[in-house]
Amino acid sequence: MPADAGLFSVNWLVLRLHRRAVAAAAAAYARGRLLDVGCGTRPLLAVFTPWVSHYWGVDTGRGRYRATPPQAWASALDLPFAAATFDTVYAAQVLEHVPEPARMVTEMARVLRAGGYLILTAPLMWGVHEEPHDYFRFTGHGLAHLAQQAGLRPVVVQALAGYWVTAGARFCHYLAQFEKLGLRWVLAPVYAAVQLLALALDRLHRIEGDAWNFLLVAAKPPLTGADGIADAR
DSSP states (O other), rough: OOOOOOSTTTTTHHHHHHHHHHHHHHHHHHOOOEEEHHHHHHHHHHHHHOOOOOEEESSTTTTTTTOOOOOOOOOOOSSOTTTOOOOEEESSSOOOSSSHHHHOOOOOHEEEEEEEEEEEEEEEOOOSSTTSSSSOOHHHHHOOOHHHHOEEEEEEESSSSHHHHHHHHHHHHHHHHGGGTHHHHHHHHHHHHHHHHHHHHHHSSSSSGGGGGOOOOOOOEEEETTTEEEOOO
16 A cells, blocks of 8 residues: 555545554564565655564565565465574565465465464455456455464454544545546545545544454464463474
C-alpha cells in the first residue's frame, strides 16, 4: 500500500488510517530482523526503522519496482529463507492477491522465529483491483483463523474503521473515474469534503462489520523444552 497522501487525494483517509494502525503495531511488536512480504516501494519503511535492526523486502513485481528493488524477488507462497530467520514479518494488502492465502500465512509463520510477531493487513470491503490477481476478502475472524491454522496466536484483530469510512472511500473511488474527463481540479475538494465527513461520522457511529480493512497481529509461540518450560534461545 502506498504511503500517506494529501487531503485532496482519493485515498487520503484510508492511507492515513492504515499508516497509523501499522505504526502503532510496529511500536508495540516489531523488533529484530524484519521481513516485508510484498514490499513494493517500501512506503512504510520509516514506520519500522526505529524498532527493527534489519529490514528485508521481498516482492514478485520485477517490472514495477525496478527503481526501488527489494532485497529478494520471490513469491509470498514460497519464501526463499530458512525457517526461523526473522523476528518480525509484515505484509500489507498482499493476502488478497495470492491464490492460496493459507499457504502464504503458513510460509510467513515458517520463517518467523519463536516469540516473533506477524503484522498483517487485508481488506474486507474494497473494489476489485490489480486484476486478474485479486482473489479474496477477509473478515477479522478469517484472518485469525488463518493465523491459528499456521500455528500462530492472534494477539490483535482490529478493524481499521467502520461503515462510514468504507462508504466515503468507495464513493471517492467512484468519482475518480471522472478524472479522465479533465475534472481532477473539481473532484479534489470533493474528495477532501467526503473523506473528512466520513471520518467524523465514523467517530460518531462506528460499525466495524462494514470495515474496509483489518489489521492482524499474531505471535509465534516460544519454544518449550521437554519439561514444558519456555526456551528463550
